[in-house]
Each structure stands twice: as C-alpha cells, then as structure tokens.
Amino acid sequence: MSDDINNRKDTAPDNEKNRPVKKHSESRRDALKTLATLPVLGAMGYGVYKKKKNEENHRIASQLFHFDEKQTILPVQPEGEQIRLGIIGFGIRGSQLLQAIGFATPTYVEDLKETSRKNPSNTRYQDFLDQDSVNVVINGVCDIFETYAKNASAAGANINREGLNGKYGKAPKIYKHYKELLAAPDIDAVIIATPDHWHGTMIMDAAKAGKHIYAEKPLTWTVPETYLVKEAIENSNIVFQLGHQGRQIEIYKRARDIIEKGQIGKVSLIETSTNRNDPNGAWVYPIHEDANPSTIDWAQFEGPEERVKEYMDYMNDHGLEKYIGPESRDKFSLERFFRWRCWWDYSTGLSGDLLTHEYDAMNQIFDLGIPTSATSSGGVYFFKDGRTVPDVLQTTFEFADKDLTMLYTATQANQYNRSRKIMGHDATMELGSALTITIDGASTQYKDKIDSGIIKPGEPFYRYIPGRSVDALTSATEMYFAERGLLFSYVKGKRYNTTFLHIREWLECIRQGVQPSCGIKESFEEAITAHMGTRAYLEGKTKYWDKEKKEIV
C-alpha cells in the first residue's frame, strides 16, 4: 500500500523499474476513473424499475377492461359480383353517400385537389383516391331538382375519380320520377336520400319492386306508415339497411363489451346530446341559384298523398294545427324546398334527424328496444325564421324493464361539447372520439382497489382510443389528440369513413345474403322511439308504448 501511495503522483512512463507496481496502482485508479459514472446507470435502472412498478398498478385498468379483439368489419368477397345501383335524392346527404363509395362530381374532385394543393396536410383528396372500391356501377339517378339530377349523373359516370376533363364512364340514366327508376331492370339496389316525408313510401315501393335498399334515417315520417314499412320489408327478400353509420363505430362495440361484463355496474342513466351553433347545423342550407319552379318538380316534392293525409289527420285530431304549414303545401317555396327540415310538413325535426343517431348508438350498446315512455319539451328559441320545428329540445325516455332513463338534450344555438355519458353504479363511461371510464367513488365493485389507492375515484381511469391497441397508460398527449379528433380511426391500418363502412356492409350483405347491422328491427325501434319523442313534444304530454297493442298511447 505504501508503494502505491509513494508512486501515486508518478505517472511518467520513464521509470521502467517501478512499472509493475505502478501499473497495479495505476490500473486501480484508472479503473475507478474509467468507471466512476457507472453507478449512475444502476440508479437509472432502479428508478425505471420503481417507476414501472408504480405504473403496473395503473395497468390493472387494461386487465379490468379487457375485451376480445374481433374483426369489426365484414370481409369483402374477393370475387363478389358487381351490384348495379340507383340513387334517389342527390342533395347534401345523397352526394355524401356517393362520395363515400368513390363517386363524386368532377367539380367536387377539383375542389378536393385545390384544397390539398393549398394545404398539403389536408389529405382528403388522397383519402378519396385511396378508398377501396366497392365494386358497384351506378345505372340510374333521380332527383326532382334538375341540377341535382345532372350532378348525380356526373358523379355516377366519374368511375375513375377524376376532376374536370377526365375520362368518364357511361353516364347513369336520369329518371324524372323515382317510380321509373324503381322499374328499371338494370338496377339491383337503391340508395334513398330524400326528405323525411318521402322515406317510408319510397322504401315500400322499392321493396315491392324487389330492390335492395339503403335508406337515410329516420325510417319514417308518420306513425301509421312505420307499421306498413316494417311489414313490406319483412314480406320481401331484400336486404335493408338504415343509414345510421354509427353502427360502424368501433368504440360502441367496445362499450357494449365492457357494459355486458358488468364492469361499470348497473346503469341507471344515459345522457346524450346535440350541440350545434351555426345556420348550417340548424338546417338553414344554401339555396341553389339554378332553383326555380321550372327546374324543380314541386308536385313531386309535396309528398305522397296517403302520408300527407296521415300527417294532417294526426295534427288535426290532436288540435295541433299551429304546427301545420304555415304556408300552403302546394305553394312553391325555395326555403321549404332546400330547408325542409325546418317544417313538420316534411321533417321529423331534431328527433328524427339527430336524436335517432344518439338513440341508435345506445340501442346498439344496450339493446334498448322501444321505450316505455317519452316526455319532451323545448321550443323555437333562437332561429326565429318561421320554422315550426324546435331548435331546443329535451326528451326523456324511460326504459322501465331495463331500469334506466335515457336523456336527450339538444340546442342548435351552442356548440359546447357535451359527451355521451353512460352512468353505472361502479363507473361512468364517456363516449366521444375516445372511450373513457371514470370509477365512481362509491363503487361497490372497485371498493378494494379504491381503498388500496390503486384507483383514484373521479379521475379518468381507463381510456380506449380507436385504432390503437389497448393501453391503460395512454399519455396526456394522446388524450389531447384524441379529444380533438386528430387521431384517425383505422381498421387494420387503413383509415376509413364510417359511412363508407356502413354502405359497404350493406353491399356485402346483398352479396352474401345476410342481414346488416341496422335492419328493419332496429329501424322500427328507432322510428317508433323518435315518433314518441316528437308526439310528446307536439302534444305536450308523456307518451307511452303499449307493448300488447304495439301502439303509442
């Protein structure tokens, strides 16, 4: 040791004699200096271990809320036959439906191109080009406004998804009347995207003509026709799908799994809402410059005679004359043609337009069926533009046999985001672009975990973001993105639009002879539920469902 000390300062390699001793001491000091910072890695290892262990507690969440990975979309038959489509109604929604399956007017494609040129981060044009082909041909189109009919034909011919001056396919035939389209032998299936007052009649006529049907929601405009439509579909061999594309939202399937396993406890209350705050969201749609009495077939717009009679009978029998009109039905009106949702004469109001989406989502999760009763209130509070349908509506549905209430609350004059809340004894599930579960402080099921500090009640405990694998440790960043809708939904790595998936499901069901997710049973329940809400509003009293007689009383 003393030698070591003596030689410590001597680092020059000139003294050969001392070298072995020096080397010994030097190497020790060298080793020390070389490895001095190594313990830092030990500290890091310990820290990471402790941190991971701490996170393990939270990971219990992913075990608690486990669900099976299932194929969520119907696989496409590689050699499926081409389906020949017709479309009735090519307004806002009709054009969206065709766009969703890859048919858009060249002008629309130009707009998409322009947008992506101006803003390269906007990928809608590329997405449109990349969308899978659904193997269909559009053979016929019908719209009672000439310009829309021409647009529909141009979209149907645009088989290569091109802009102006592109190579187009054969233009689909334009029919002046939907019945002529339904009679066409070169059409297997029809998409119906007309105003509400035409849905039921067109569905029945299409079913009678043996055409498969994809119809926009709601199923019907009047109560009596709802039964007729149900009967017509049940007595036919066609594949019927109602346009609640929410059926394709993966998150609802996850929600159902979790609730079925009892993981949020007994659910007593469901809160749903609609919040919009712009004229477009309140159905004040633009009026097309080409529109006038010579380009619009007003007589056809007025509606099917029997339906109008059912509507008038109901209104008159219940002293609801103030909701009729106010303009005469046969008087041409551009407002009423383009903004038909604002008048009961053609519309089902918030109930048929937006409540149905919320109800169908919950019916998908809970198999709610038709409610025992409905109570509504609201009014025309903001858009005092002569409309008869309310812009603020609250409807409460009781499901006595399920021991739960579903509340729907809507305003078209505020767009604050109110999440869908499914409130169970053990936890609350919020459904938006992510599925979030917050454990209830008074939960029985999770009492042990709350007591032991694993679960902090009142704080979001579990979050599922579609397109990502199950991850209880989702970072704040990811949450932020999900809540702002910046994370896309993927099915097997590909981004999809839910409307595309919904139409594709219908087409595959036609090819494979199976029933789609929003068939006549679900549609009948949807329509009756919406009608109960509407009638409760109009009559100002609670409406009940008589299970025996299958009637709204």
Added chain:
Amino acid sequence: MNLINRYSKPQLFSLVALRVVIGWYFLYEGLAKLFSPNWTSYGYLMDSAGIFAPFFKELGLSGTMIQIADNINIYGLIAIGLCLILGSFTKIASLLALAFLSMYYLSHPPLIGAQYILRPEGSYLWVDKNAVIFFAIVVLLFFPTSRLIGLDRYIYKLKERN
C-alpha cells in the same frame, strides 16, 4: 489534452456532472418511449410549426419513414444517454445529440404566436429548453471530460497502445 490537464477539481466535477445529467435526460427519454406501448412521434410531428413544418408533417404522414424516425429517436436517445453517462465516444454522441436537438427545435420553434397542441411546460421566447441543452452540449464538446472520467480513458489508452 493540455486544457484537460488544467481542470481544477471543482471544474472537472461540474463538467462531469453536467455530462451525466444530460446523459440521464437523454437515456430516460429514450427508455420511456421504448417502454410505452405503441409510442410514435406522429402526434409530435403533426404538431410542427415554423418554416420546416411541411417537412416534418410529411414525415409524420409517410408510413415507413415514420417508423424509421421513431426507431432512430428511441435508440438514438438511449445510445446518446449511455455514451454521455459512461463517457464513451462522447464526441460522436455529443454531435448526434446536437443533431437531435436541432430537429426538435426546428420542428417546434418557440416563435411569437406559435401555438402548439402539445404545450411546452414553460414559457419560452425564441430560446427554449432544447436551445439551452444544445449549448450545454456545445460546452461539453469544447471541455471534454470523458478521457479523465469515463470509458474513453480506457478506449484512448487502447488506441495509444496500438
């Protein structure tokens, strides 16, 4: 080497401490990403701003490039962290660290009026955390310590012997 031999003990200690804490910072950033399932730089890249934003967003949107970028990030951070802590190949590690920090800075420059969804934890104007660490590493480059305290001591000895 001349400069190195002239470090006083407090100077050497503080320089090594600076090297180790910066190394720690990089290493844990890398490990945290490695351990979080499905971590991706997608969100970070899409949230870019400034004149280079289009480049970073394009990177984010490209399927294969983002996977490569993610892996370079994770393993690069871990490698830099280990090198700085252990004091091995610190020159290369420091240069690499400067390259990484430049990318972070350029994709999220703390400009007047720049709004990020991923909000920084502090308040910055032109100079942010990345810029500070950048210059701390520049200091380390010109005041090397790994040949005194660190594996480089051994590595250089081997080199000299050969």
